[in-house]
Amino acid sequence: MTLANKTALITGSTSGIGLAIARAMAREGANVVLNGFGDPAAIEAERAGIEAEFGVKASYDGADMTDGAAIAAMIAAAEARFGGVDILINNAGIQHVAPVDEFPVDKWNQILAINLSSAFHAMRAAIPGMKARQWGRIISTASAHSLVASPFKSAYVAAKHGLVGLTKTAALEVAASKITVNCISPGYVWTPLVEKQIPDTMAARGMTKEQVINDVLLAAQPTKQFVTSDQVAAMAVFLCSDAASQITGANLSMDGGWTAA
Ligand code: NAD
Numbered sequence: 001m002t003l004a005n006k007t008a009l010i011t012g013s014t015s016g017i018g019l020a021i022a023r024a025m026a027r028e029g030a031n032v033v034l035n036g037f038g039d040p041a042a043i044e045a046e047r048a049g050i051e052a053e054f055g056v057k058a059s060y061d062g063a064d065m066t067d068g069a070a071i072a073a074m075i076a077a078a079e080a081r082f083g084g085v086d087i088l089i090n091n092a093g094i095q096h097v098a099p100v101d102e103f104p105v106d107k108w109n110q111i112l113a114i115n116l117s118s119a120f121h122a123m124r125a126a127i128p129g130m131k132a133r134q135w136g137r138i139i140s141t142a143s144a145h146s147l148v149a150s151p152f153k154s155a156y157v158a159a160k161h162g163l164v165g166l167t168k169t170a171a172l173e174v175a176a177s178k179i180t181v182n183c184i185s186p187g188y189v190w191t192p193l194v195e196k197q198i199p200d201t202m203a204a205r206g207m208t209k210e211q212v213i214n215d216v217l218l219a220a221q222p223t224k225q226f227v228t229s230d231q232v233a234a235m236a237v238f239l240c241s242d243a244a245s246q247i248t249g250a251n252l253s254m255d256g257g258w259t260a261a
Pocket of ligand 1: 011012013014015016017018035036037038063064065066091092093094114115141142143144185186187188189190191192193194
C-alpha cells in the first residue's frame with residue numbers, strides 16, 4: 001500500500017485507460033476521485049466497487065473538461081472532501097479524424113479544450129495545495145502523437161504536443177516543491193477511444209476494419225501488439241513512488257517501439 005493517505009483525481013476515468021489508472025491507484029491504497037461521462041448506474045457501480053474491493057474512499061465528479069470553472073470546482077470539492085489532491089492524472093481525451101482542410105471547427109475547439117486546456121485548468125487549481133503540502137504528482141496521458149504525427153489527426157496531435165510543453169513548463173516551476181510533472185505517451189491501447197475511431201478512419205482512407213487495425217494502427221507499432229491499459233496504469237503508479245522522485249518534465253513512451261523509428 002504505497003499510496004495510503006493519498007488522494008488521486010483522475011479525469012476521464014469512467015472508461016479505458018483512466019479507469020485502469022483509478023483502479024491501480026486504489027489498489028495501492030489511495031482514495032480516488034472519478035470523472036468522466038457515462039451511464040450513471042454503471043459509474044455508481046464502478047465507484048462503489050472500487051470502495052468495496054480496495055477499502056478506500058471513492059467519489060465521482062461529473063465535471064465537463066471543456067469547462068474551466070467546473071474543473072476548478074472539482075478540484076476544490078475533492079480538497080474539501082479528502083483534505084487535498086495529491087495525485088492529479090490528466091487523462092480525459094477525445095479524438096476526431098478528418099483532413100485539416102475539412103476539420104470541423106467545433107471539433108478542433110473541443111479537442112483542444114478536453115485534451116489540452118483541461119490539464120492547464122486542473123494543474124492551475126491543484127498546484128497550490130500540492131505546494132502547501134510539499135508533495136505532488138501530476139501525470140498526463142499524452143500519446144505517441146505527442147512526438148510524431150499521423151494524417152487526419154491535426155487537433156489531437158497539436159493538443160498532445162502542447163500537453164508535453166505544458167508538462168515541461170510546470171515541471172520546472174514546481175521542481176523545488178517535491179512535485180513531479182510528467183507525461184506517459186502510449187502507442188495504441190485497445191480502448192473505446194480506439195474502437196470508435198475505426199469507422200472514421202475506414203471512411204477517410206477507404207479501408208476495411210482489418211486493414212485499419214493491421215495497416216494503420218499496428219503498422220506503427222513494431223511489436224505488433226496493442227499496449228494495455230493496465231501497463232499504462234502500472235507506469236502511473238511507479239511515477240507516484242519515491243523511486244520516481246527524480247523523474248520530472250519527462251515524456252515517457254510506452255509505444256512498442258513506434259517512436260524509435
Ligand atoms: P476512452 O474513450 O475509453 O476514455 C475517455 C474518457 O474521457 C472517458 O471517461 C470519457 O467519459 C472522458 N471524457 C471525454 N470527454 C470528456 C469531457 N468533456 N469531460 C469529462 N470527461 C470526458 O479513451 P482512452 O483510450 O482510455 O483515452 C484516455 C486518454 O489516453 C486520452 O487522453 C487519449 O488521448 C489517451 N491515449 C489513448 C490511446 C489509445 O490508443 N487508446 C493512445 C494514446 C493516448
